[in-house]
Amino acid sequence: MSRRSMLKLTGACVAGTMLAGTGAWHSLAKSAPSAGPKVSTHYSACDMCFNKCGLIARVEDGLVRKLDPNPHYLKSRGMLCARGNAGIRQLYDPNRLKYPLLRKGARGEGKWQRLTWDQALDLAAEKLHSIGQRYTRCGTVFNAGTDTQSTFVHRFAEAYGSYNTISHESNCLISRNRAFLDTFGVMPIPDTLNCRYLVMAGANRAGSVEQGSDGILTADEILSLPLRGTELVVLSACETGLGEVKNGEGVYGLRRVFTQAGARSLVMSMWAVPDRETRELMVEFYRNILIGKLDRCQALRQAALKQKEVVGQRYGQDHPYYWGAFVFLGQAD
DSSP states (O other): OOHHHHHHHHHHHHHHHHHHHHTHHHHTSOOOOOOOOOEEEEEEEOOSSTTOOEEEEEEETTEEEEEEEOTTOTTTTTOOOHHHHGGGHHHHOTTSOOSOEEEOSSTTSOOEEEOOHHHHHHHHHHHHHHHHHHHOGGGOOEEOSSGGGHHHHHHHHHHHTOOOEEOHHHHTHHHHHHHHHHHHSSOOOOOTTTOSOOOOSSOOGGGOTTTTOOSOOOHHHHHTSOOTTOOOEEEOSTTTTOEEEETTTEEEEHHHHHHHHTOSEEEEESSOOOHHHHHHHHHHHHHHHHTSOOOHHHHHHHHHHHHHHHHHHHHSSOOTTTTSOEEEEEOOO
16 A cells, blocks of 8 residues: 555544544434434322322323422422322223223122213212112211312212211321320320330331431431340341441441441341342241241241242242342341
């Protein structure tokens, strides 16, 4: 190759590189049309409880795919709980009611007849009229499914002639508060610091927007807890046993701070485990302690071995992903 030819080739390569860097190179080729989904966002409010937290619905091709918290909504402070995230099932759950149904046959047989809305309204009016004729209008009790329906339901009951109404408020907060006031004269405050057992079944009070907390448990907060004498702490959240490695400091994780706070033993997970397998393993773990009288370490081991058998029968293989995530640390008895 001559010197002139080599210079020409080098110049062409440099020019091509410059074109590619500026995007002009790609403009020479006809780009293919984008086949991605059409995405849009819509502001709304959650209707899964009475707090009505602000949310942003992510819509793709006309379908709501994700519910995100509204960072500008002051009441929920940019958070949306698991219940709020599940609100998307109100739209697309396959078992939701889509039209009026009339039970046919005996109760529990699962036989239903589909009605039009006009037929359903006529039938409801007929039933309300017959009940009013036989038991007076107060023989009907009206119940509002959510607090947003309360005003309409109460007004409808008043127009019908019944003062017997039930609402979300009377079934939940008001009835509880009334019982406390009539029994004790005050609304008691739970003494969580001095209690022997604290049960939080399906609730995250620390993450509630009513409690003034961000819902995030930090090492500093754990260290301030009086856990001296606490026999066992169980952390079944995702990857609670992991921590950031610091030179000369070991592994910083929840396990270290719980031990420093006074807990004698801990059970924690090293990775996220499906809820079903977690529930089964934990039930067997506590059963081994309370009924089997095993020490805490052996109780967890036997629970994991049994869960291994259950997983093998359920999925055809006993993959440790489903039963090997939980580890025990500390004093066994």
